Amino acid sequence: MIRFRNVTKHYPRSGNALEDISFHIRKGEFAFLIGPSGAGKTTALRLVHMETAPTGGEVTVSRYSSSRIRRREIPQLRRRVGFVFQDFRLLERLTAAENIAFALQATGAPRAEIRPKVMRLLGHVGLASRAKAYPGELSGGERQRVAIARALATDPLVLLADEPTGNLDERASIGVFELFRQLNALGTAVILATHDTTLLRRSPETRVLELESGRLVYDSASDAAARPARPSAGASPIFEFVADAADAPGRSETRQAGPEGPGGSAP
Amino acid sequence: MRPFREALVSLIRRPVLATLSVTAIGLSLFIVGLFGLTAHNISRALASVEEKVEIVAYLTDEIGEDQLRLVRTEIGAYPEVASVEYVSKTEALYNASRELTEFSDVFPDLEINPLPASLEIRLRPGHRTPGAVQEVAARLGSYEFVDDVRFGREWVDRIHTLRRIAGGTALVLGGSFAIVAMLLVGTTVRMSIHARSTEIAIMENVGATSGFIQRPFLVEGLISGVLGGLLAWALTYVAYRLLDRAVFAVLWLPDPWILAGILAGGILGMVAAQRSVRRELRNLYAI
Numbered sequence: 003m004i005r006f007r008n009v010t011k012h013y014p015r016s017g018n019a020l021e022d023i024s025f026h027i028r029k030g031e032f033a034f035l036i037g038p039s040g041a042g043k044t045t046a047l048r049l050v051h052m053e054t055a056p057t058g059g060e061v062t063v064s065r066y067s068s069s070r071i072r073r074r075e076i077p078q079l080r081r082r083v084g085f086v087f088q089d090f091r092l093l094e095r096l097t098a099a100e101n102i103a104f105a106l107q108a109t110g111a112p113r114a115e116i117r118p119k120v121m122r123l124l125g126h127v128g129l130a131s132r133a134k135a136y137p138g139e140l141s142g143g144e145r146q147r148v149a150i151a152r153a154l155a156t157d158p159l160v161l162l163a164d165e166p167t168g169n170l171d172e173r174a175s176i177g178v179f180e181l182f183r184q185l186n187a188l189g190t191a192v193i194l195a196t197h198d199t200t201l202l203r204r205s206p207e208t209r210v211l212e213l214e215s216g217r218l219v220y221d222s223a224s225d226a227a228a229r230p231a232r233p234s235a236g237a238s239p240i241f242e243f244v245a246d247a248a249d250a251p252g253r254s255e256t257r258q259a260g261p262e263g264p265g266g267s268a269p
Numbered sequence: 270m271r272p273f274r275e276a277l278v279s280l281i282r283r284p285v286l287a288t289l290s291v292t293a294i295g296l297s298l299f300i301v302g303l304f305g306l307t308a309h310n311i312s313r314a315l316a317s318v319e320e321k322v323e324i325v326a327y328l329t330d331e332i333g334e335d336q337l338r339l340v341r342t343e344i345g346a347y348p349e350v351a352s353v354e355y356v357s358k359t360e361a362l363y364n365a366s367r368e369l370t371e372f373s374d375v376f377p378d379l380e381i382n383p384l385p386a387s388l389e390i391r392l393r394p395g396h397r398t399p400g401a402v403q404e405v406a407a408r409l410g411s412y413e414f415v416d417d418v419r420f421g422r423e424w425v426d427r428i429h430t431l432r433r434i435a436g437g438t439a440l441v442l443g444g445s446f447a448i449v450a451m452l453l454v455g456t457t458v459r460m461s462i463h464a465r466s467t468e469i470a471i472m473e474n475v476g477a478t479s480g481f482i483q484r485p486f487l488v489e490g491l492i493s494g495v496l497g498g499l500l501a502w503a504l505t506y507v508a509y510r511l512l513d514r515a516v517f518a519v520l521w522l523p524d525p526w527i528l529a530g531i532l533a534g535g536i537l538g539m540v541a542a543q544r545s546v547r548r549e550l551r552n553l554y555a556i
């Protein structure tokens with residue numbers, strides 16, 4: 003459903019954010035997108051959302067291709083691809099319900115359908131009782147749930163989540179993560195870009211795509227994925243990443259919580 | 270309905286700027302309205318004069334009846350000519366004696382009639398221009414039996430010059446104000462767009478069409494423009510009442526002109542808004 007074919011994204015001033023990336027995510031799949039800061043995770047998600055076009059290769063999402071899509075088709079694509087941000091991006095002057103209704107109105111949902119659908123979506127994310135609360139009156143985890151409900155308003159095939167737990171404490175993070183898993187179980191594909199290794203450890207069976215300096219260095223779906231020879235070859239890439247993360251400076255949003263700690267128990 | 274509600278909210282949130290742009294549109298159209306009033310009154314007053322625009326061809330006494338008939342039909346067939354009237358020597362004398370009463374005693378005593386017969390030619394409405402009058406006059410002058418051709422050339426010229434000056438002034442003044450008005454409307458709309466950039470980003474993110482995103486801002490321009498048009502209407506009406514009462518009887522503008530003025534305001538506002546929308550929302554869905 004989502005396919006990257008030799009995708010390169012070059013930025014004139016910062017070089018290649020992604021370099022020759024190929025992978026395929028099937029309908030209803032759940033995939034982690036991991037990698038240190040600057041690895042290209044956000045860039046990859048923005049390519050799926052067609053906020054930017056690849057400078058090489060091709061991204062296809064459902065029936066849309068980055069090399070053929072027309073400007074006026076992009077709104078249709080966006081309705082099939084929900085996007086969730088680290089900082090929620092809710093409208094502060096609207097209630098939870100109104101924030102969700104806003105997306106429905108913006109995408110031309112019939113008036114009569116909006117109210118019941120908002121209530122249903124709030125129910126899906128476990129916030130039925132907070133419909134009338136303003137974002138300022140909600141916890142971080144609750145706000146992210148509202149944002150997720152809004153992303154679901156157009157019945158997308160896939161949810162893209164860019165560091166969705168980055169602003170949350172551990173308990174809230176796990177709650178939001180479990181919500182993604184539930185939604186996935188109901189059929190929505192999820193691509194979750196994260197630094198949060200606790201989430202990876204909670205679901206070891208989940209597909210993992212690891213980026214490093216714009217290259218796909220690991221794809222758990224194809225263990226044979228071309229990996230550059232690395233001194234620590236043999237260890238799980240996930241935990242190498244954890245070690246990398248711990249060393250990288252200025253990474254305040256990275257959570258190294260958990261009893262295991264960074265670089266801890268490799269299997 | 271949504272675009273209208275949002276446009277109104279935007280305008281109400283920025284009352285000073287909104288008032289400024291409405292006023293600017295109002296003033297530019299008010300200038301046009303004033304000149305419209307002037308032009309309308311000039312043309313009405315001069316329409317009667319213009320209607321009288323006629324060319325008189327004095328005939329020589331040697332003209333025979335057959336020749337006269339021929340000349341009349343020929344001139345009557347000119348596309349510019351509405352009517353040709355023959356005034357005989359006798360009629361000319363009679364008219365003269367009636368109009369110049371102080372000489373009325375003299376005329377009956379004249380042994381020979383010194384006045385020539387003439388053809389009075391009226392032109393069709395579309396041809397009462399200095400050029401057409403002159404051309405028809407020249408053609409008449411080339412007839413053998415036409416002695417002299419007279420027409421109110423100065424009058425004709427003056428009417429047209431006056432109207433051209435009024436029109437030109439209205440265009441230049443109204444045009445300059447319209448440019449200022451468009452800049453102000455553009456700025457107002459631009460600020461509305463900036464004030465709603467978060468919402469716009471969310472709409473773009475969830476897949477609202479660019480038309481849906483842009484419409485409220487275009488409507489905002491439209492509303493400012495129509496309000497400006499209504500303001501201009503009110504100002505022009507006040508000016509009309511003052512003139513009518515203080516100076517002389519003035520005619521009010523015909524309804525279609527007023528409607529056209531208000532419409533012009535709406536278009537002005539919308540075009541200004543469109544320019545801002547184009548510039549500010551150029552990157553919607555650009556990849």
Ligand SMILES: Nc1ncnc2c1ncn2[C@@H]1O[C@H](COP(=O)(O)OP(=O)(O)OP(=O)(O)O)[C@@H](O)[C@H]1O
Pocket residue numbers: 013014015016018019037038039040041042043044045046
């Ligand atoms: N719009 C842009 N213009 C220029 N360079 C960019 C742009 N967006 C991203 N980059 C560059 O591309 C590289 C990858 O950035 P990206 O945001 O995808 O990384 P990331 O994996 O999401 O990092 P983080 O974990 O810190 O969010 C970085 O070097 C970044 O500087």
Ligand SMILES: [Mg+2]
Pocket residue numbers: 043044045164
């Ligand atoms: Mg990022």
